[in-house]
Amino acid sequence: MSTTAKLPPFDPRDPAGIADLLSTDEKDIAAAVRRMCQDRVDPFVAGWFEQGRIADIRGLAKELGSLGVLGMHLEGYGCAGLSATQYGLACLELEATDSGLRSLVSVQGSLAMFAIWRWGSEEQKQRWLPSMAAGEAIGCFGLTEPDIGSDPGSMRTRARRDGSDWVLDGRKMWITNGSVADVAVVWAQTEEGVRGFVVPTDTPGFSAPEIKHKLSLRASVTSELVLDGVRLPADAVLPEVTGLKGPLSCLNEARFGIVWGAMGAARSCLHAAMDYAGERTQFGKPIAGFQLTQQKLVDMSLEYTKGVLLALHLGRRKDAGTLRPEQVSLGKLNNVREALEICRTARTILGANGISLEYPVIRHMNNLESVLTYEGTVEMHTLVLGQAITGHAAFR
Structure with a gap:
């Protein structure tokens, strides 16, 4: 069988022609994220890495929210409701700029927002997800502990009931966004098993000292979470899940x-x-x-x-x-x-x-x-x- 169709030119930067497998919408998402990164982050990110800080992280979060990439694969509550593939392409473009930028978006959308969206109450969703999708509130996700990494079932952070309240005590480590977060999703051992808690970071007993002296992910905020007698109301717990699931x-x-x-x-x-x-x-x-x-x-x-x-x-x-x-x-x-x-x-x-x-x-x-x-x-x-x-x- 022969064909007279003219072959497309060879693209050294896409040798297999993968772009042909993407829809127009998928290409548009990638291009929009790439433009934002080129304009807003690329000129500055090497300096942020060298200085160990992101300038105006809250302003950047709002710009990412305006672009629609925060929780972009979630439905409702101000989220874009786009496909997993579109979200993946956005992550590729974000990390082409810097892993710290993709980490900010990933922790916000796939960890903190997803936890509330998938396992939270309607009240928790209404309170937090719209502002997080807009970048007006920043979230973090507290699972890893100073001595507990790959074995989260051995976590030492505890939540105990005190009347109708919960009281949390423990430490979390290597937490992206921790020092700038407005809300933390914290996982703790309870008498019922591992439970998740939605913790406003202005709650007494909560603090998040920033981790310094990193030589990796320097253009990213990384923190310890300290929970000393953090008292939360009964409705702070994520109601739809118990255990490591x-x-x-x-x-x-x-x-x-x-x-x-x-x-x-x-x-x-x-x-x-x-x-x-x-x-x-x-x-x-x-x-x-x-x-x-x-x-x-x-x-x-x-x-x-x-x-x-x-x-x-x-x-x-x-x-x-x-x-x-x-x-x-x-x-x-x-x-x-x-x-x-x-x-x-x-x-x-x-x-x-x-x-x-x-x-x-x-x-x-x-x-x-x-x-x-x-x-x-x-x-x-x-x-x-x-x-x-x-x-x-x-x-x-």
Whole structure:
């Protein structure tokens, strides 16, 4: 069989033609987020990383709310109600700018807002979700503790009944948005099992000291949550869930965004390496003309392409209601691991310039060291998949 149809030109930045698999609406969402990042964040993010702070984070949150990306895959309550794939594409564009920016959006929408949207009362939803979707209120998610990471069932934070009230005591650690949050979703052990609580951060006994001296996710607010006799009314508890099902369902939402977001960091570094290799001259010609550099660029492009195809496939499954948690683990494990390798390889192409904040590579590389750990380590996702494949649990 032959055809006379003219082939489309080869796009070095989309070698497999993945853009052809996206709808017009999906392309429009990606383009809108990319424009906002280019205008509002890209000129400043290296400075924020160097300084260890985001300038005017509340103003930025409101701009993200106006764009519609906060809780964008949730229905009602001021949320955009867009598809999982559209949300994934937004995460890719956000993390192409910086993992800290995607973390702000992911924690807001997929952890704090999702917890209230999925497990909260109607009163809790009405009180918090519209203002969070608009970026007028910032949320955080308190699960990880100083000595409790991958084993949340061993958390030490406790909530006890005192009359009709709840009283919370404990510590949470490595909490994105904690120091700037207006509301915290905090998970605690109770006599009934693990329960979630919606905690206004101006409640007496609640504090959130910021964690300093980070060398990763510096353009992101990371905090400890301290709960010393935090007294809450009876209706502060999330009524629709008891047990680890609650927090784990939220983590699964966040992991899905990371599957996409990691590819954004990878794309940024890949494109930086492609541009640099075409401009940097050694031994009389651009280094893009040397075989070893070409091998690096081809390998990076190959892994990036496979990662985006995997993310898109999982997005389609999520939109169809057929995405399993094990498949999210597959995506998170592969895409973050490969994105980190792409960033490291890009650094070698840039040589000494690869460690300069004049280029995005070392910033993405450092950020991905955290992304590799949060929302499930390589080890935990490996064991999740190992159990799914073999039928044998190896966690203990």
